[in-house]
Amino acid sequence: MLNQKIIKTITTYKIKILLISLFSFIFSNDDYQWPTNASNTLTGVFGDIRPFRYHTGIDIRTYGVNGHDVYAIQDGYISRILVSTSGYGKTIYIKMNDGNTSVYAHLDRFNEKLESIKERLQSECKCYTIDKTFSENQIPILKGDIIGYTGDTGGISGPHLHFEIRNKNGKPFNPLLTNYKIKDTIHPIPEKIIFTNLNKDSYINGIPEELELNLRKISDEKYVCDDIISIVGEFGVSLEVYDKINSQPFNFGVYNIRLDIDKEKKYEAKYNYIGFEEGPKIYNERDYCKHTNERRKVYTLYRKNSTSPSSFIKEKYYNRLNFKDSLYHKGKITVSDYNKNEVEIDFTFLSDKIRNSQFDITKNKYGIIIEYNDDTIKDLNIQLADKFNNEVKYTNMAIERISESKYFIKNPKFKFDVICIQPVYNTGALGATQFYSFNDNAKLDGEISLSSNEKGVFFEFTEKEFSNKAPVLGLLLNDVLYKYPLNRIKKNKLVSELFYPLELRGLTKASIFYLDSSIYQLSSEIYSNISIPELPFFLNKDLIEIKSDGNKLYDISFSKEDITETFIYIKDINDPNPKIKTEYYYGPFIMGPEDITLKSKFDIIYKNRNPQLGIYKYDKHNEKWKFLDNKSYDNGIGASIKAGGVFAVIKDTNAPVITRVIPKIGSTYRHDHFEYIQFYIEDEMSGIYNEKNIKVFLDEEELIFEYNPYRKVVFYKLNKNLDKGSHTIRIEAEDNSKNTKLIDGTFYIK
Secondary structure (H helix, E strand, O other): OHHHHHHHHHHHHHHHHHHHHHHHHHHOOOOOOOOEOOOOOEEEOOOOEEOOEEOOOEEEEOOOOOOOEEEOOOOEEEEEEEEOOOOOOEEEEEEEOOOOEEEEEEEEEEOHHHHHHHHHHHHHHOOOOEEEEOOOOOOEEOOOOEEEEEOOOOOOOOOEEEEEEEOOOOOEEOHHHOOOOOOOOOOOEEEEEEEEEOOOOOEEOOEOOOEEEEOEEEEOOEEEEEEEEEEEOOEEEEEEEEEOOOOOOOOEOOOEEEEEEOOEEEEEEEOOEOOHHHHHHHHHOEOHHHHHHHOOOEEEOOOOOOOOOOOOEEEEEEOOEOOOOOOEEEEEEEEEOOOOOEEEEEEEEEOOOOOOOOOEEEEOOOEEEEEOOOOOEEEEEEEEEOOEOOOOEEOOOOEEEEEOOEEEEEOOOOOOOEEEEEEEEOOOEEOOOEEEOOOOOOOOOEEEEEEEOOOOEEEEEEEOEOOOOOOEEEEEEOOEEEEEEOEEOOOOEEEOOOEOHHHHOOEEEEEEEEOOOOOEEEEEEOEEEEEOOOOOEEEEEOOEEEEEOOOEOOOOOOOOOOOOOEEEEEEEOOOOOOOOOOOEEEEEEEEEOOOOEEEEEEEEEEOOOOOOEEEEEEEOOOOEEEEOOOEEEOOEEEEEEEEOEEEEEEEOOOOOEEEEEEOOOOOEEOOOOOOEEEEEEEOOOOOOOOHHHEEEEEOOEEOOOEEEOOOOEEEEEOOOOOOOEEEEEEEEEEOOOOOEEEEEEEEEEO
């Protein structure tokens, strides 16, 4: 028996050595040339977050300048040339002698030979966009050859070189796994640790609400969370963290992140390689809502659902957390960048529920007395605040602890409405903050909203003024009213328990009831339905229709404890940005859930075929409306969506704006000085989709021009001097709402 164990151990060790050797062979190459002379630093790293996908390469900084040399990093041949106004823009693919493929994207132009090939292909198809593959012997290339020049083409937010290396199977891997080195001596910087409640019985510091805590810096290598957190039920841990690189202003993603509880590994991700098909999985290990709305880099260190994890994540360590032992637990998160700059975050939690303590508050002419009868309380954190919905709290006051269970607050010199009391227990854990007021004259008003996680839905109510009351939630389900308690988690915010989607079948209205001598009710109509993956879905409100054929965004396999359903709802809201004058045709409205992505593919349709109407989604981060990729349906206009949010149907009647046109109508140019046609084009509302929305004619001949959406410029270089005399120029432009702009006239060559 012992010999069998020894043999098994030796065999396992040999397999590990073999895998390590194979991994090194696949990715290691000490002979690659750096792909550009623009710089040796980055603006983006491999595996970082992008909307609904991973960043599959590195972005090399060009410092806002186009035209730096781009080199073949190894001998091989040009296997593909791609030209587009979106995505990667002008791109070169090189199949290298080692079997890997290098990719160079967002180029300004190719080298002379490739430019000639590009122009021939565009002339043959009479189009700008091309995607051409080549065989091994057609365009051989040598290491160090200049293949193109850095630029800003395609879907881009600024000039840079996007560079990838893909293995023999076409799967991108981290280019820093090769011989490439960058100067980086800065440790990752953690911002906040986040604890998320994941089921009905999950409470964090006594409330059913996600908790974010700041971290205290001990050194560059170590941070701590000073608070001891009380947790019961199923929960997950997340970390807001970013990396820095020497002399660069950008916030980067990290390379490796690991969670240990009581010295036992619970989660680990290492950003080495990824498949393109895994892109939609990014929000299984990043926080969609915090990144979309606030651009925060939050890594979720637990399993949100039963979807197989991304290739970065070690599946063995991919679970939720649940401790039932009423003990203290030590947590440690270890984060590093590729240069092995490492930081450690330590925290402690107690797997025990704490009760909500009660306090007796009295007032005399000298001040306020706070008393309690609870020997588990060690201390109190006391603050004063006004009654309005803000984060203003006053701590500059005279507080005296009269006895073990009595505090006295001397009358402050400032006006306040609310006393905020948070108990600190003997265990070190913090309790839920309690709120008290001597005034009962608040205006009863507020807003009902919904928030979601992978398990279900919370109902939230935000009071405009602190009511000093305990309202309850009313849900109208299949025409029957049910009432539920609310937890006051902040001065002006109350939240319900977690509702699983199927518990909300037939929901048509959510209400808030103040139950005192006179019942006061606030209500909000909600149109809802339950979506189940792989089954058709339909929800209708007035002229808005939301539907799905059930096709999943990615492979999902559920276990018994997982929630497969999603609660989909429509709810009217006020204008999210009244400062911007917007011609709403319908809405705005929320299509939820807002906080998580959808499991299936959905279409949102407005039953009207007016071409000037479009469906827009509100970008909370940039505070503006964004036109969705609208298309025609049998019953109206619509768009495909991957997540909920704030939507509206907006009418756009403004044509595109064309400026700085060369040649200017009526102007005269010397024949040896007139070398190109150029103009700038903008459309603030629905936008210009691509180059097909623009047409340019010179002397009645349609031109194949270049359109750069980032710079909003159209450019065409003449291949010969124009003849002396008069010439015609005609520019036609159409935005996504079918508004057109025409410039037509004559110019002269002398």
